[in-house]
Each structure stands twice: as C-alpha cells, then as structure tokens.
Amino acid sequence: MPLTTLGFDADDTLWHNETVFHLTEERFAQLLAAYADKDHLKERLLAAERRNLRHYGYGIKGFVLSMIETALEVTEGKAPGAVISEILEAGRDMMTHPVEPLPHVAGTLTALKDDYRLVLITKGDLFDQERKVAESGLADCFDAIEIVSEKSAETYKTLFSRHGTGPEEALMTGNSVKSDILPALEAGSIGVHVPYAITWGLEQAEAPSAHDRFHRLDHIGKLPELLTRLGQNGMWS
Template identity: 65%
Template structure:
C-alpha cells in the first residue's frame, strides 16, 4: 500500500455551504418570471442554459447569473423588462457577498491533519469568489497549497498531486461531488473519499464507484481521521 502523504479537499459544500444559495436564488428567479413560465419549466430551461454555457463561462456565480439572464430573455421571447434584468444582477451580486458558513467538523479536522499531511485545497469556480470565500472562512492557514482550477479531471489531480506531493498514488481527495472530486481522483490513482451533502447540483451526480478498492464514503468530515487511520 502506498503511504498517504497528501490530502486534497474540495471547498464548496465540503468545507462551507454553497449550493443552498443557488437554490434560494433559483426560487427568487422563478418568482421574477412567474408571469412567463411555470417554475419547473423555467428551472429546466435554466439548467439547459447552464449546461450550454459551462464551456464559455465555467463554474460559479457569474456564469450562473449570465445563464439566468439568457433564460429570462428566452422565455419572454426578448420582452423581459429591464427591471427584471436588474433584479437578476442584484441577486448575483448578493450571492457574491454572502457570508461564508463553514460546515460542521471542518475546523477540528483540518487542525488535526495539518502538519501531519500536506493539505491542498482544490476547487473549481470563479477565481475572485473562491479566493474571497477562502479568506472569509479563516481556513487558509491550514493549507500548504491552493489550486483554483477550471475543471477537475484525472489529469488535474495527477498534476496537482505531483506538484504539491509525492504523486497521485500517495494522495487522497475528499469532497461532496462524485463526478468532480471522487471519480477522477480515483482514476488518477488516488484515494477518493465521498462526503455527501444534502444539496448537490444535478450536473455533479453520478453513480458511486463502490467496488473500487480506493473508494470510501463518510457521513461527515469528523470521520475522516478515523478513516485515514484504517487505510
């Protein structure tokens, strides 16, 4: 068994709350367009816009806001009032200003692991927003490195764990997304630890690789130290 030396952590919905603010904003968006589309239909159209735009805008609040505007234009056939566009922009700015809410067991787990392993924050999304959330969280000092990436693939983990550790085989990735945090890390040769969150974006959902010897699942981060001790 390869000795574990590096642990990567996802940020959004692994270290702090994130998806709940998107859900709240979607509800607000549905209210703004209530005269033009039923909520379920509107949110389906929004999701389709987000899928189309990932290659253009990437992940994060700014791309989400632009997708809301695009959807509003589409469902109103170009007649969306300027006041509604203004409300959508205001909702996006509010998301970018929202205080960071750290999840349970995060602080004590990082305190225990820091110094014993190289800790690397690996997150995708808007650079400025992710830097803001990390600074507000107060968790930055626990990490030996921070990588804000456009997407997460096996190649991403191979590069990051080679740059900041002893390679993927000596590393573990911890996160709430099976698609982005777990499956590609395992493909790269790392351990993949799934920490479910009650809200996970539909585009991040895939089947768990339960038969793989390097896959693990825990209920919360407070169980991570015990899991590592049993490897």
C-alpha cells in the same frame, strides 16, 4: 505506499455553497412566475448552464448570465428591465454572501495538518473562490491552494505531484462524485465522498461503490478515523 497528501474540495465540502444557488433559483422562479412554471424554468436554466459552461466556466457570474439568457428565452425577448435588474442584484447578493464553514471542518483540518500535506483544490471563478477562501478562516490550514477551471484525472495527477508525492500517495475528499471522486480515482488516488444535502444537476453521477479505493463518510469529521483504519488495514505503510 505511504499516504502523504490530502486534497479537499471547497464548495459544499468545507463550506455551504449550493444552498445559496438554490435560494437564488427560488428568487428567479418568483420573478418569472408569470411566464413559466417553476419546474419548467429550472429545466431551462439548467440547460442554459450546460450550454454556457464552455464559455463562462463555473461560478456565480456564469450562473447570472445563464439566468438572464433563460429570462430572455421564456419571455421571448420581452423580459422587463426590472427583472434583469433584479437578476443582477441577486448575483451581487451571492457574491457577498457570508461564508459559513460546515460542521467538523475546522477541527478536522487542524487535527490532520501536522501529519499530512493539505491541498485545497477548487474550481470556479478566481475572484469569488479567493474571496471565500479568505473569509472562511481556513486558509492557514493548507500547504497549497489551487483554483482550477476543471477537475480531471490530469488535474489531480499534476497537483498531487506538484504539492505531494504523486496521486498514488494522495487522498481526495469532496462532495461531488463527478468532479472530486471519479477523476481522483482515475488518477490513482483514494476518493472519499462526503455528500452534501443538495447536488447541482450538472454534478450528479453514480458513486463507484465497488471501487476498492472509494469510501463514503456521513461528515468530514469522520475522516481522521477513516485514515487510522485504512492505515491499520495496511492500505499504506
């Protein structure tokens, strides 16, 4: 089958994201240092995020609400108003943090956009994701941009059929094995994992190294070379 469509994750694949959350977690730990040690606080926060995903979804707003909930838990409901105010301010800082594309991204997208349909597939808060796409300067590289609430095999089947020629003729590139690779492989696509320095606890999963449609790259700049190699090896005509 020909390869017609390339899907790309956004956060931590095209631009930095998790580092912003990590820095905010450090700020949060300092705020509550008198009530809980850093490691314990991190565990409580991750547990709150896990509980709240079905209520708030992914993104900064849910993260801020989980921080407030955790602060109330560890202080037994006595968190000072100043602490809550500082958490809210940290959230506002995150929502206005500059969008910094990762190395090799712009050049890679430019090199590929004339030969394939490029589709940006990201999950999270609609308002914030739209802001980051606009500020990244990369929007014009894509034939379609989809912001979804969750990434599943059905998500990829639907989007690669809507914007391409089906999941079997598509490739998905992303930093999250759990969200970008495993469901794309299940849908029948090729999955290309490009690891980021930090992985959120709720996105951790074991890479399917033995899968014949799974590949890992050190950085996204190696994607054109991988596509050429796969074509030469007869993976598609």
